[in-house]
Amino acid sequence: MFAYGWFCKAVHTPSRRAYAWFVLLLLLSYAIHLSALLFVITLAGVSCALGVLKGQMSLKRAAMLLLPAFLLLLFQIALSPGTDIHGDYGWGTWVSKLSWFAFQACRFKLAIDLPLLMAFAAAAAFPSQ
């Protein structure tokens, strides 16, 4: 999240310092856990794609911003340091994927947990204009 914060700052300002902090924190988070890199690519990728499609950011600038993350991803795929990428994969079933979607909300009684989760989502995302 800190890396993405500096990424946002680098997007909205021409600051090289912000970009340097973004790259540094990206490296640090990647060193801690691979999932951090995947999340940063997702977050930064959406922001860049939206910026380009809205005409607020050039394709070249988006590519420059995302380059460090994709270089690290290539490094990971090529060398897979410390990760057994050949291990057994398990996706589960569509039913299990969908039923676990509300995993964070499930605590005591599903009949109450799910409406509460939906109320939370509605309160956050769909306020009346």
Next chain:
Amino acid sequence: MSWLRDSEVAGEQLLITAALALVYLITPYQIGVVTYLDMRALHYASLFLICAGVRYAETGAKMQATQLAAASTVAVLNLVYLATCMLPQNAALGDYRRLAREIPADAKVLPIDTRAPLQGSHRYYDPFRHAGAYATPNHARSRHTSLPVICSLTSLTSVTVTARTRRRRSGTWSLSVGRVPMWTGNEYCASTAISW
């Protein structure tokens, strides 16, 4: 692309939320012995959903009031719900602790949780599984008090256990580390006890 240019103030946050939900769907649940890999994206999805709400709230005083009312309602409902479920559990654990206090020093006790896990199909919440472990260090009156090792590992025949031990004579805390043989079962296994 005009809809994008005119998109709402929190459009980016909502798109990120959707992208993270997609990451959850396409990520494997398990690689080798590592599980719950896909779940990690959902926590961030919730976070960006909250960020979207905050962005909406920044658009004006009326929106702030709406957001505050909605968030307060959800929070109060959630707290009431938590209280109705957790206060009885807290009372039950209090009974357990009172019972544990009656156990004589140096007695050999194997705590067994016989309650069914809540929402058994997913087994996400099983608050009393480790109640015995909570009670043992709390009421250890002898340095020979033992704590059985309960775990949910399936394919290991031994495990290295780190236990915090209170030395009664010196009154200090120290660490003891040992390798403990285990009985492997279908899902859960219990070791021989480690000295406490």
